[in-house]
Amino acid sequence: MSTGATRVVRFTPFQRLLHLVMFVSFLGLASTGLPLLFSDSVLARSLARALGGIQTAGIAHRFFAFLMLTIFAVHVLELAWRIVVRREGGLLWGPSSLVPQPRDLLELRDHVKWFFGRGPRPLFDRYTYWEKFDYWAVFWGMFIIGGSGLLLWFPELFAEMVPGWVYNVALLVHGEEALLATGFIFTIHFFNSHFRPEKFPMDMVMFTGQVTEEELKHERPSEYARLVAEGRLDSKRAPAEPAWVSTAGRCIGALAVVVGLVLLVFIIRGVLHE
Secondary structure: OOOOOOEEEOOOHHHHHHHHHHHHHHHHHHHHHHHHHOOOOHHHHHHHHHOOOHHHHHHHHHHHHHHHHHHHHHHHHHHHHHHHHOOOHHHOOOOOOOOOOHHHHHHHHHHHHHHOOOOOOOOOOOOOHHHHHHHHHHHHHHHHHHHHHHHHHOHHHHHOOOOOHHHHHHHHHHHHHHHHHHHHHHHHHHHHHHHOOOOOOOOOHHHHOEEEHHHHHHHOHHHHHHHHHOOOHHHHEEOOOOHHHHHHHHHHHHHHHHHHHHHHHHHHHHHOOO
16 A cells, blocks of 8 residues: 555444454464364374473463454454344344355356456455455354364263264364365465465555555445445545554564465365475
8 A cells, every 4th residue: 555545434443453363363263273173194193392392282272262252243243242132133134244145156257258358357345255255264264174173172972962973974064164164265365365465465454454555445446436426435534544553554464464375275285295
């Protein structure tokens, strides 16, 4: 972003905090879980030793799991409060909703056509189809990975409710789904968020909460046009965040990307049994 450019607020400080805690807990889960998943690998044993041993990695894994479950619960409660108490129906449907809609399929089709030079770039609104996919993937992950993880975390508690073979399924599902999630985040999500030409080396919006007005007009022209038509663009304008916020965001983001890419190499080597 250029220093003098007009800023438009996209995310509140609370939303940015949720995202920060979410990705810290995710990186913590990946860093402590992969050594357990690939425990027969030499590289896994080295990583486990660096973390203080398998037992310590297991304790840390449960801590980060608790952190992620807590922040997910906070997010769901916030959504419920906004929908039920504040009556924000736009969260459930419409241009500002993260709920998948027919428009997303059309934008996916038009985006593919644009990739091959067969049409114009789609006029994206507040959320793109891939951002909605990323968002709902968290709910799927919390249900599948989180549910199986809780089953393995508290086996005595659930033993009175489920047969023994369920634990074997939970162990398999927990590891494979977690592997899929980490692989997706460290490749597709990283590319969409940071490595696209217009964003490289890093998209700062989840750290500063802001984009320039020109960025908004270029990347999400439908949202920009809607805000202008509704007379709400001025209310979204804000002074730039303090310089330390951008600096801290770049440092934290760069560290997260580096850790993610290192873990991606770890995953590839673990899958190949090298």
